[in-house]
Amino acid sequence: MKKLSLFLLVGLIGLTGFSQRFKVETFTANPLDYKKHYSHSIEGGIANNQLRQFVAGNVTDWGFYNKEVTGHPIDGINFLPGKRAYLPVNGDDRAQLTDFTIYPTDDYQYGAGTGVYYPNGSAGNGYPFYGKYDKVTMEIIDVWYYNITYPGSQEYANAVGLRIVYSHVERAFYISGIMADRLFEDVNMNNIIGKSKGFIMKIEEIDLRNAQVLVFEPDNLPGAPNDPILCAVTDLEISADESEIAFTGMTTKETGFDGYYHPMVGIIDMDLNVQWSNVYNFPAVDRYSGVDVEYNTTNDNLFVLLNSSRYPFAMMELNNNGTINQQPVKYEFSDPASFELGSARAHKMHYINGAITITGNCFVDGTTQDQLLFSYEIPVASNLLLGNNSYYTYSRELVPLGSQKQVTGYWASENSIYQDGNLSIVGIYNNNNQSFGYTFIQVNGFVGGPGCSETGDVSITGFATSKDNQATSLDDCRGFEFDRGHGSSQPEPPQECPTVGEKSAEAFGNSTVINGNFWHFKGIDTQGIHAVLISENSNAVYEVNIFDVVGRKIVSSTYNVSEGQSEIYLEFATKAEMYIISVSNGSQTETLKVMGKR
Numbered sequence: 001m002k003k004l005s006l007f008l009l010v011g012l013i014g015l016t017g018f019s020q021r022f023k024v025e026t027f028t029a030n031p032l033d034y035k036k037h038y039s040h041s042i043e044g045g046i047a048n049n050q051l052r053q054f055v056a057g058n059v060t061d062w063g064f065y066n067k068e069v070t071g072h073p074i075d076g077i078n079f080l081p082g083k084r085a086y087l088p089v090n091g092d093d094r095a096q097l098t099d100f101t102i103y104p105t106d107d108y109q110y111g112a113g114t115g116v117y118y119p120n121g122s123a124g125n126g127y128p129f130y131g132k133y134d135k136v137t138m139e140i141i142d143v144w145y146y147n148i149t150y151p152g153s154q155e156y157a158n159a160v161g162l163r164i165v166y167s168h169v170e171r172a173f174y175i176s177g178i179m180a181d182r183l184f185e186d187v188n189m190n191n192i193i194g195k196s197k198g199f200i201m202k203i204e205e206i207d208l209r210n211a212q213v214l215v216f217e218p219d220n221l222p223g224a225p226n227d228p229i230l231c232a233v234t235d236l237e238i239s240a241d242e243s244e245i246a247f248t249g250m251t252t253k254e255t256g257f258d259g260y261y262h263p264m265v266g267i268i269d270m271d272l273n274v275q276w277s278n279v280y281n282f283p284a285v286d287r288y289s290g291v292d293v294e295y296n297t298t299n300d301n302l303f304v305l306l307n308s309s310r311y312p313f314a315m316m317e318l319n320n321n322g323t324i325n326q327q328p329v330k331y332e333f334s335d336p337a338s339f340e341l342g343s344a345r346a347h348k349m350h351y352i353n354g355a356i357t358i359t360g361n362c363f364v365d366g367t368t369q370d371q372l373l374f375s376y377e378i379p380v381a382s383n384l385l386l387g388n389n390s391y392y393t394y395s396r397e398l399v400p401l402g403s404q405k406q407v408t409g410y411w412a413s414e415n416s417i418y419q420d421g422n423l424s425i426v427g428i429y430n431n432n433n434q435s436f437g438y439t440f441i442q443v444n445g446f447v448g449g450p451g452c453s454e455t456g457d458v459s460i461t462g463f464a465t466s467k468d469n470q471a472t473s474l475d476d477c478r479g480f481e482f483d484r485g486h487g488s489s490q491p492e493p494p495q496e497c498p499t500v501g502e503k504s505a506e507a508f509g510n511s512t513v514i515n516g517n518f519w520h521f522k523g524i525d526t527q528g529i530h531a532v533l534i535s536e537n538s539n540a541v542y543e544v545n546i547f548d549v550v551g552r553k554i555v556s557s558t559y560n561v562s563e564g565q566s567e568i569y570l571e572f573a574t575k576a577e578m579y580i581i582s583v584s585n586g587s588q589t590e591t592l593k594v595m596g597k598r
Contacts, residue, residue, distance in 0.1 A: 020077045021395060021452070023429045024493040026070050026084075026437040027060040039414040040070075040438040042426045043111065045102030047073060047135040052080075053417065054135065055426055056100040056113055057438060059084065064122050069097045069113070069131070071138025072490050077442060079492045085140045086485030087131070092121035095129065099163050102135065111135055114161030114175050116184075117145040125149060126184070128161035128177055130203055138490075144208050145480055150181040150197060158184050159199070162411060163235050169242040170270050171205040176247060178232035198233035198249050198264070202272055209480075214272040216470060218252035221260060228252075230261060234411055235292045239300070244269055246302050248290030250410060251279055251470060259284025263306050264470055265293065265318060277470040278322045286311055286330075286463065291412040294351045296381070301325055303356065303381065305349045307410065313346035313360065315384050322467065329384040329462045333362050336372060336393055336456035341365070343405065344374070347412035350423070356381045359416040359425050361408065362393070362456075369399040373414065373427040375443055376458065385460055393454045394441045397430045404428075440493075444547075452496075452589075519583045524594050528555075528571040529581065535561040540585060546570060547580040554579070 040057030052073050059068040072082035087095040098115040111133035116126040129145040149157035159179035166173055180187060180196040187194050198216035218231035233249040244267050251264040258281060266277030282288050292305040296317070306314040306328065317326035333344040344362035356378040364370040372393040380386045399405065404413070414427040423443040430436055446453055519542070522530040533542050539560065546555040555570045574596035581592045 020440075020442040021446075021496040022077075022079070022440040022493040023431075023496065024055075024072065024079075024437045024440060024490075025429070025431070025435045026057070026490075028435040039428055040426045041097075041100040041113075041415045042417050042424060042440075043100060043102040044417050045104075045111070045135060047109070050075065052135070053424060054100070054102060054111060054138065055438065055440060056097060056111070056133065056138065057426075058097050060436065061096060064094065066094055066096050068487055069095065069140065070490055071133060071140075073135065073138055074440070079490075081137070082490030083137055083139045084487035084490055086487050087140065087143060088117070089485050090119075092118075094118040094122045096160075097131070098161060100133075101164050101166055103166055104168055109135055110141070111138075112164055112166060112173055113140075114164040114177075116158065116160035117143075119145070123156075123183070125156055126158035126160060128159050128175055128201065130161075130164070130173060130175065130208065139486075144203075146201065146203075146211055147480065148179060148199065148201070148213055150179045150195065153181040155181070156183050157181055160184070161201075162232070165236045165238055165245070167238055167242050167270060170202075172270075173203045173205070174236055174238075174245060175201045175203065176233035176236050176249070177201075192228045192230065195229040196231055198231040198251065200233055200236070200245075200247060200268065200272060202270075212272055214268065214274070216249070216251060216264070216277070219254045221252065221254055227260070231264070232289070232410065233264075234290060237293050237295060239295060240297065242270070244275065246293045246295065248293040248304050250289035253279040253281075253468060253470075256468065257281045259287060261287045261289075263288050263290040263304065265290055265302065265304055265322065266470065267320070267322075276322045278467040279470050280316070280324075280328075281466045281468065282328070283463065286314075288314060288328075289410045291347060291410075292349050294349055296351060298354070303349065303351060305346050305358065307345050307408065307412070309410065310343065313344055313358075315349075315356070315358075315378070316465070317381075317384065324465065324467065326382075326384050327462055327464050329387075329460060331376065331387060332459045332461070333374070333391060334457050334459070336362070336364065336454045341456065345405075345408040345413075346376075347408070347414045348416045350416070350418035351381060352418060354381055355379050357418060357423060359414070359423070361414055361427055363399065363405055364396075371397050371399045371404070371428055372454070373425050373439065373441060374456075375416075375423060375425070385462060387458065387460050389458055389460075391456050391458055392443075392446075393456070394425065394443065394446055394452070395427065395439050396454075397428045397439065398432060400428070400430050400433065400436065518585050518588065519590065521581065521592055521594065522567075524574060524579070524596055526574055528569055528574065529579070529594070531568050531570070531581070531583075533559055533561045533566045533568060533583070535563055535566070535585075537563060543584045543586075544568070544570065545582045546572070547582065548577065 056071045073080045096115045100113045102111045113131040117129040127145040131143040132141045161175040161177040163176045200214045203211045221227040231251040237246045267275040288306040300320045302318045312330040312332040314330040316328040346360035350357045358376045374393045376391040378387040416425040425441045429439045520532040542559045
């Protein structure tokens with residue numbers, strides 16, 4: 001199932017530093033050779049009986065250039081040897097990876113990816129592909145592409161897989177995506193032209209050559225062929241019992257609707273038979289696309305995450321029959337570190353114990369165009385209007401050339417996984433347009449400070465919508481196997497944040513003193529932690545936070561310290577478990593792991 005995250009934080013977080021941000025370089029070239037449309041995908045799973053995280057993506061996402069896909073297995077925060085594999089082998093063919101999944105049981109040693117493959121170069125037709133990965137090495141084992149194209153197109157047509165999921169019960173892969181009547185470069189996300197249809201494809205593991213395809217038919221517009229006609233299936237979610245699949249995306253709906261472009265949501269059975277498929281009438285000024293769908297595990301309702309080309313991301317909840325349970329609510333971000341925010345895109349939501357955590361990327365308008373990775377929480381999923389009033393960011397990167405902001409209005413281009421209280425995010429890495437790749441972040445206990453994290457404000461408003469039916473049709477297509485070449489190993493990236501490395505206390509008690517640069521740990525007892533803050537200034541401000549091993553903040557205090565030393569005692573009922581102490585003086589942060597006594 002999508003984003004099945006099976007790794008645990010316990011036992012992993014103590015391997016090196018506590019707060020983790022890694023920059024992984026995959027591509028170095030002239031910035032004109034790079035246009036950011038997709039990022040890397042992250043998954044959780046088991047390899048060699050060990051819990052792992054896996055990241056897969058492209059060397060570059062520019063269609064005219066990319067010939068390699070990359071993969072990294074990660075053990076906690078240790079990057080294991082990964083691979084860069086040459087997916088195409090001919091002189092002109094190209095490929096882009098858009099999504100990746102891990103088979104959801106420990107008896108499988110494989111993962112799977114999808115995207116678009118150009119047999120004759122990206123100036124020709126493109127086809128969705130299925131690629132099989134070995135989880136231990138992240139090496140691609142074999143690859144197939146499928147001959148679906150926009151029907152009746154007289155010119156070049158392109159189809160791309162946007163999401164891939166695997167059903168253990170069916171022993172089958174399901175790929176959703178979009179088929180366009182022209183080159184993707186010609187669609188022009190700033191001023192959209194052309195036609196597209198959405199699709200969901202079923203590929204059985206025992207017969208990769210033959211696939212069934214469910215095609216989603218948008219409405220024709222009065223001004224066609226001049227008016228663009230758009231439809232795409234951007235996300236899939238298999239139900240817990242693997243009896244059905246929820247999907248979302250966008251479509252063109254004209255009759256009786258405000259505007260043309262609207263979110264699409266529905267449910268199919270495992271044989272691609274439509275149970276229901278609805279279009280939801282959003283106002284013309286609030287043009288949205290569904291980018292993620294999740295089951296409410298208490299009642300099988302559907303939460304739908306929606307992006308817009310120009311407006312804040314939104315959420316809505318549907319009953320299992322498609323009726324609206326909670327009208328759409330949109331979340332507008334502002335003021336990360338006093339910068340003017342241009343827009344925010346969500347790419348993944350995680351429904352956990354009645355709460356929703358959302359990750360995404362927001363864009364800062366200013367002298368430079370920056371992009372920040374964020375997380376945002378709605379503590380009570382049964383009332384989407386009760387979201388938090390703030391959000392948190394974990395990196396700041398320059399937006400590459402191309403149509404990153406426009407494309408992320410319709411597709412989810414970064415990704416995250418969440419399990420047992422641990423949130424990991426992957427997103428853009430751009431070293432001032434000199435080298436490119438992905439940023440990997442483990443959020444729990446992330447220490448703030450210059451260049452590490454920022455906080456912004458959120459305003460929350462709701463609006464009304466209605467629904468109508470969406471037309472579909474069934475078809476078949478053939479698959480073709482093609483070879484791939486072997487590439488070089490992926491290097492291990494450097495770690496960022498905090499600026500000062502973590503220390504470790506081997507013995508604990510009131511007589512133990514661990515010296516930091518500007519504070520001393522004196523000991524831990526059953527009622528709290530003793531420490532000394534040291535200041536060389538007349539008015540230093542210290543922030544002290546205590547986290548448990550899964551990243552929950554236990555104690556948070558601020559102290560004003562005049563020149564000299566000040567003893568502090570952070571009172572709380574300790575247990576025989578690991579705690580992480582984070583002390584910041586405004587310019588530096590030091591962290592320390594200690595074991596509590598009982």
